[in-house]
Amino acid sequence: MGFGGPHAGYMAVRKGLERQLPGRLVGVSQDADGNPGYRLALQTREQHIRREKATSNICTAQVLLAVMASMYAVYHGPVGLRRIAQQVHGRADLVASQLRDLGLTVVHDAFFDTVRVTGLDAEAAFARLREAGYTPHLVNGETLQVSVDETTTAHNAVEIAYFLSGAEEHSIGLLDGHTAPVLPATLERTSDFLTHPTFHSYHSETAMMRYLKRLADLDYALDRGMIPLGSCTMKLNAATEMAAVTWPEFANLHPFAPEGDAEGYLSMIGDLETWLADITGYDTVSLQPNAGSQGELAGLLAIRGYHRSRGDVHRDVCLIPASAHGTNAASAVLAGMRVVVVACDAAGNVDVADLRAKIEANSAELAALMITYPSTHGVYEHEIVAITDAVHDAGGQVYIDGANLNALVGYGRFGDVGGDVSHLNLHKTFCIPHGGGGPGVGPVAAKAHLAEFLPGAGGRDPLANPVSAAPYGSASILPITWAYVRMMGSEGLREATAAAVLSANYVAARLREAFPVLYTGDGGLVAHECILDIRPLKAATGITVDDVAKRLVDYGFHSPTMSFPVAGTLMVEPTESEDLGEIDRFVEAMLAIRAEADAVAAGEWPAGDNPLANAPHTARSVIEGEWSHPYSREVAVYPVPGLIRHKYWPAVRRIDQAWGDRNLACACPPPEAFA
Numbered sequence: 001m002g003f004g005g006p007h008a009g010y011m012a013v014r015k016g017l018e019r020q021l022p023g024r025l026v027g028v029s030q031d032a033d034g035n036p037g038y039r040l041a042l043q044t045r046e047q048h049i050r051r052e053k054a055t056s057n058i059c060t061a062q063v064l065l066a067v068m069a070s071m072y073a074v075y076h077g078p079v080g081l082r083r084i085a086q087q088v089h090g091r092a093d094l095v096a097s098q099l100r101d102l103g104l105t106v107v108h109d110a111f112f113d114t115v116r117v118t119g120l121d122a123e124a125a126f127a128r129l130r131e132a133g134y135t136p137h138l139v140n141g142e143t144l145q146v147s148v149d150e151t152t153t154a155h156n157a158v159e160i161a162y163f164l165s166g167a168e169e170h171s172i173g174l175l176d177g178h179t180a181p182v183l184p185a186t187l188e189r190t191s192d193f194l195t196h197p198t199f200h201s202y203h204s205e206t207a208m209m210r211y212l213k214r215l216a217d218l219d220y221a222l223d224r225g226m227i228p229l230g231s232c233t234m235k236l237n238a239a240t241e242m243a244a245v246t247w248p249e250f251a252n253l254h255p256f257a258p259e260g261d262a263e264g265y266l267s268m269i270g271d272l273e274t275w276l277a278d279i280t281g282y283d284t285v286s287l288q289p290n291a292g293s294q295g296e297l298a299g300l301l302a303i304r305g306y307h308r309s310r311g312d313v314h315r316d317v318c319l320i321p322a323s324a325h326g327t328n329a330a331s332a333v334l335a336g337m338r339v340v341v342v343a344c345d346a347a348g349n350v351d352v353a354d355l356r357a358k359i360e361a362n363s364a365e366l367a368a369l370m371i372t373y374p375s376t377h378g379v380y381e382h383e384i385v386a387i388t389d390a391v392h393d394a395g396g397q398v399y400i401d402g403a404n405l406n407a408l409v410g411y412g413r414f415g416d417v418g419g420d421v422s423h424l425n426l427h428k429t430f431c432i433p434h435g436g437g438g439p440g441v442g443p444v445a446a447k448a449h450l451a452e453f454l455p456g457a458g459g460r461d462p463l464a465n466p467v468s469a470a471p472y473g474s475a476s477i478l479p480i481t482w483a484y485v486r487m488m489g490s491e492g493l494r495e496a497t498a499a500a501v502l503s504a505n506y507v508a509a510r511l512r513e514a515f516p517v518l519y520t521g522d523g524g525l526v527a528h529e530c531i532l533d534i535r536p537l538k539a540a541t542g543i544t545v546d547d548v549a550k551r552l553v554d555y556g557f558h559s560p561t562m563s564f565p566v567a568g569t570l571m572v573e574p575t576e577s578e579d580l581g582e583i584d585r586f587v588e589a590m591l592a593i594r595a596e597a598d599a600v601a602a603g604e605w606p607a608g609d610n611p612l613a614n615a616p617h618t619a620r621s622v623i624e625g626e627w628s629h630p631y632s633r634e635v636a637v638y639p640v641p642g643l644i645r646h647k648y649w650p651a652v653r654r655i656d657q658a659w660g661d662r663n664l665a666c667a668c669p670p671p672e673a674f675a
């Protein structure tokens, strides 16, 4: 429960609507050898490709929670799930039959896990149950309901009935006559479900543990090496920061627990709001949004609310630079705005002349500028103050996308450069792990004039302007950020920013001769990430950005961000968490890959058959059959000696992207289907 979140929601549609579904779909495709491999499917409907025409603004989702839920199904299988459901219903039925025996009125004849009772002093019953440690739901003065689950024992069921009724005698004897309940036949499911072999294979703890370990071994995670994904900030998630998530005091609190039960949470939330306001230079913070994208929506809705409150109902144009993250445009459309794109100049900055022209052309309808600082091109915009002034002069509000705060914490504040509202990504800058896609927290922070339009209306009303069903969103992962900020202190946070920016500049400086750095600011410097341009390499050698990204897997690295925000480039963000040894290992891998590309250009290896074009190499691909390639097996899988003892073996070869989109299937057929 975690005081309301994080939690996963699912949506299912009939065939034919999948291309319109919001959120991320995992689908099966084939690799270069025809073996199955999973990938994110139907990417062409997503915000990073379709921008304002995307089917949703979702980027970070709730993947970890979806994995937990699916593993519950794997462990129990269809038989186990049915048994659990029957047990839960049996307990609810026991509560109901006890209550009827005690002379109370149970409202429904058919129910699953929730029993509603009426015709009693519900407030007194509520107090008795709370006193005994149960959490009922008070419907009104004379109606109350209680829910049970698979942890509710028969003893609990009797106790619930006893405290609920206020009976004098606590009679366990009532249990004797209770028989297994029968659900109405019309509600019984008769068709099969969870038929895939995975749901029938791992029902012992040992088998389950090994299954999970096997899946984890397929992954390239931060516990193996660097994940240099730009615009993602994959930093260390220290065990000390994470420990509190498991404490029952945080994990088991109901989302609408009375204030008295949530003192710890509320004091932690108060601390975080204060700290984040201080870090960003804003007056108010709402922790309710569950991801950056949701923070964007909340912030833009606040801007709309502000304009409307002043009678400016016609202000609905949102200016967004071409360099922006795809979520920005998708969020603006969700908030009911029209997107007007502003050009960028050759250095990657917002083209101020074009901005002024677009402001001029739309001044009567200008709602907002949505700008990322430092930009998604990885540079600080030196004109930021002139830009925000120009928007304000035309009556617009300034939204600064704060997902790149790792380049700024302790050195600069959005509130001081003209921002009215921003979201932050606690799952990037503030240590909540987000590998695989969430959960996250995307707090929205604003100047005082927007406070009443934010979720929680500046803290006074947790249910005002909601963007999430729980007042504090994904509350139970906030201890991670709290611990990070508390342990780092202001000096530590400043040092982290400095180290992150230094590391990105080190990578840029060491690699720029082999791979030009696309955008730089003063003195050739970048912010916390750098974009390596692979297009010149392609022109000179035929080697593509895909080849470089996949070859990095053979060298034991996760790929940097590919073709975003500029096609044909790699965006590298080392963060402060990587030490010089690991950064050097990455730089040297990139330089070795450059040398391999040069060898292809020099004709040493043919264009269609070389270690880059064939990357990544699985163990099976170098063992099976005759080796017919013009390079050795050693070059394929051990291109540098350090890999011999520390090899990450990829599970699949290069995936056929288009095949997976054309043949959308969410689960692999059983292994026999693939020889």
Ligand SMILES: *Cc1c(COP(=O)(O)O)cnc(C)c1O
Residues within 6 Å of the ligand: 058, 059, 060, 231, 232, 291, 292, 293, 294, 325, 327, 328, 372, 376, 401, 403, 404, 425, 440, 442
């Ligand atoms: C990650 C990111 C977002 C989106 O945040 P989510 O939490 O993934 O929704 C928005 N803008 C920028 C610049 C980002 O890097």
